[in-house]
Amino acid sequence: MRHRPYEEQLREVRPHPDDLHGPHWGRPPEPAEVDPAVLGALLRRHGWQRRGGAPGRYGRWTPPGPGGTGTSLLVPESRAFPDSDDLLGEALTALARSGTPAAREVLVGLAVPSDEIRWWRDVPSGPADTASWTAEEQLRTAARQTLLAGALATRARAGYHGARHKRAAAAMLDSVLVGSAEGGRGLTAFVPVGTGRPLAVRLHQALYAAREAIDYQRATGGMDAFDGAVEAGVSRELTDALVTLVRGTEGARVSVDWAPGAGVPDDCASALDPVEFSPGDLPVLREAGARYLRDEPSVAVRVTGTVVRMRRSEPRGEGAVRLRVIAGAEVPYVRVTLDEEDYRIAGQAHLVGLPVRVHGRLESRGGFRRLSGASGVVPVQVDDEERDSLMKSLQENLDFFEEACSGDDCD
Numbered sequence: 001m002r003h004r005p006y007e008e009q010l011r012e013v014r015p016h017p018d019d020l021h022g023p024h025w026g027r028p029p030e031p032a033e034v035d036p037a038v039l040g041a042l043l044r045r046h047g048w049q050r051r052g053g054a055p056g057r058y059g060r061w062t063p064p065g066p067g068g069t070g071t072s073l074l075v076p077e078s079r080a081f082p083d084s085d086d087l088l089g090e091a092l093t094a095l096a097r098s099g100t101p102a103a104r105e106v107l108v109g110l111a112v113p114s115d116e117i118r119w120w121r122d123v124p125s126g127p128a129d130t131a132s133w134t135a136e137e138q139l140r141t142a143a144r145q146t147l148l149a150g151a152l153a154t155r156a157r158a159g160y161h162g163a164r165h166k167r168a169a170a171a172m173l174d175s176v177l178v179g180s181a182e183g184g185r186g187l188t189a190f191v192p193v194g195t196g197r198p199l200a201v202r203l204h205q206a207l208y209a210a211r212e213a214i215d216y217q218r219a220t221g222g223m224d225a226f227d228g229a230v231e232a233g234v235s236r237e238l239t240d241a242l243v244t245l246v247r248g249t250e251g252a253r254v255s256v257d258w259a260p261g262a263g264v265p266d267d268c269a270s271a272l273d274p275v276e277f278s279p280g281d282l283p284v285l286r287e288a289g290a291r292y293l294r295d296e297p298s299v300a301v302r303v304t305g306t307v308v309r310m311r312r313s314e315p316r317g318e319g320a321v322r323l324r325v326i327a328g329a330e331v332p333y334v335r336v337t338l339d340e341e342d343y344r345i346a347g348q349a350h351l352v353g354l355p356v357r358v359h360g361r362l363e364s365r366g367g368f369r370r371l372s373g374a375s376g377v378v379p380v381q382v383d384d385e386e387r388d389s390l391m392k393s394l395q396e397n398l399d400f401f402e403e404a405c406s407g408d409d410c411d
Contacts, residue, residue, distance in 0.1 A: 028092035029110050031085045036076045039091070041260035042109045043075065045116070046102045057081055064102050071098065105179055105188060109259070112177065114190035115200035116257045119143050120274070121185050122250040136184035138244060143187050145241035146254065147173055150203030153233030155330070159292030160236040162367030163331040172199055193262040201265045204256040206233030207275040210242065210285075214277075217284045226288045236292035239285045242277055246285075251278045298361040303328040303371065304380055305358075307350040312343065319343040326355055329362055334371045336360060342377035349379040356380060 040059065044050070047064030053074065058081075061073045073091040076084040092110075095103040108114065119142065123135050151169035152161045161169075177190040191200045209232035213225035226234065245252045253274035264270045277285075305323030312319025318339050325331055336358060338346060349356045360374035 028096040028107060031088035031092065034088055034092065034110055035261055036078055036084065036088065038261045039075055039088070039106070039110065040077070042106045043073070045109075045257060045260075046105050048073075048102065048106075058087055063098070063100065101180055101182065105190075108177060108179070108190050112190060113193045113259045113261050114177070115193060115197060115259050115262075117143075117147070117189045117191060117200060117203065118253075118255045118257070118274070119146070119187045119245060120253045121245065122252065123185055123248065125185075132184065135248070138248065139184055139187050142241055142245035142252075143178070143189060144173075145237065145244055146203065147176060147189060147191075147199070149235060149238035149241050150199045150206060150233065152237055153202045153206055153235065154198045157230055157233070158235060158296060159230050160296035160364060162296075162364060162369070164368050165330045167332060168330070172196060193259045197262070197265065200256055200258075201268060202233045204268060204272070206235075206238055207254055207256070208232075210234045210238060211275050211277070213288070214281050214284050217288075218280075223288065223291060226291065230292075234288075236289040236296075239289040239292070243282060243285050243289070246277045246279060246282060249279070251276060253277070293364070296364045298363045298372070299329075299368070300360075301329045301362050301371070302357060302359050303334060303362075304355055305334065306355045307346050308333070310343070310347055310350075316340060321346050323356070323358075328357075329368075331362070331368055334362070334369060336371040336374045338374055338377060342375065345377045345379070349377075352379075354379040354382060 040050075040061075043061050048061045049064070050059045051062050051072070053059035056077060058074050058076045061075055063071070071094050073094055074087050075091050076087045078084070092107075095107055098104075105116075109116070119139060121135070121139055121142075148169055151172040152158075152165055154172070155161075155165035155168055158164070172195070175192050175195045177192075179188040179190070191197070206229075209229040213223075213229045213234065216225035217223055242252075245254070253276045255274035256272060258264050258268070258270070303323065303325055304327045305325045307321055308324050309322035310319060311321075318337055321336050321338055321343065323334050323336065325334060338358075342358070346356050356377050357380050358371065358374050358377045360371035362368050363370045363372050
């Protein structure tokens with residue numbers, strides 16, 4: 001059976017605010033809203049250099065790049081001096097007018113306190129320090145897959161998630177902001193602390209666990225460390241993301257930097273080095289992904305869902321039913337093969353606007369989208385409002401049932 005690539009259903013992370021609101025992303029934050037210490041930490045993080053200033057009062061910061069050319073900023077060290085708000089206002093205005101990635105990313109960190117996740121890929125440069133379209137697309141795809149793997153790990157620990165928890169995990173990415181790719185070699189995602197810190201923490205732990213498991217395998221030949229790494233958030237989805245990140249490069253790195261104003265999460269280090277991966281890691285990552293897929297067990301479930309499609313090849317006998325899941329499994333739809341009696345009950349329940357409940361095992365093959373050993377199909381009572389909604393759905397999709405239920409088939 002072919003396994004559908006899980007990245008097909010991924011949702012794009014939101015564009016950088018600068019892409020949404022014009023060349024200078026609206027007004028800068030108000031000085032009263034900015035902590036000078038946080039501004040200084042963000043400047044340092046994004047490559048700005050402190051070059052003098054009055055000790056204890058303010059520092060002079062120059063932008064990243066050769067020689068630090070460009071407009072310098074005077075940033076107060078605290079609010080202890082009367083001119084601190086004026087200096088902050090001038091610095092913020094200069095950042096907003098700059099339009100450079102190093103300035104925009106500082107403003108994003110001030111406007112939306114965020115943990116920052118960065119990806120780097122060592123790929124050959126083209127003319128004028130550019131990268132190929134393919135290289136940049138591969139970077140963005142790998143970043144998206146990595147974020148989704150981290151979000152999935154906040155929902156459950158599993159070697160292979162498949163379709164489970166996919167909607168909830170994808171919803172966690174709605175608030176993530178993404179910066180512009182740096183020539184196809186670097187990309188930054190801003191994960192808001194208020195909604196996404198669990199994602200950043202879990203991804204941080206999973207990346208280090210994956211690195212340790214790879215090192216263990218390369219030193220001993222054993223894959224046992226990948227079993228324990230599942231508890232830290234490593235999964236087939238993460239190993240696939242790392243394969244995408246590293247493939248075609250001389251090496252790749254991922255880092256997680258905590259929001260300066262939010263503090264360091266419990267059980268996490270304050271100073272983090274990027275986690276590095278090399279082409280030599282690819283065979284281990286692929287083997288680990290295949291192992292996770294092979295070993296993830298099926299799950300006994302009792303699913304409640306509405307029938308959205310019915311099909312069988314003969315007027316009598318068993319048939320296939322597709323259910324939109326309401327409860328009992330963290331997947332949007334399941335396919336199930338029912339015997340003649342259960343198939344008839346499912347058809348009747350749908351025709352009168354009722355969901356059904358069925359027992360079975362959610363199979364890992366196919367991404368946990370199929371229910372095997374199904375039995376005990378029974379209609380489930382719902383209130384009038386829900387029944388009206390289900391009947392409307394039936395009327396909009398009658399062609400599915402006219403094809404599947406002819407003559408006496410659904411009596």
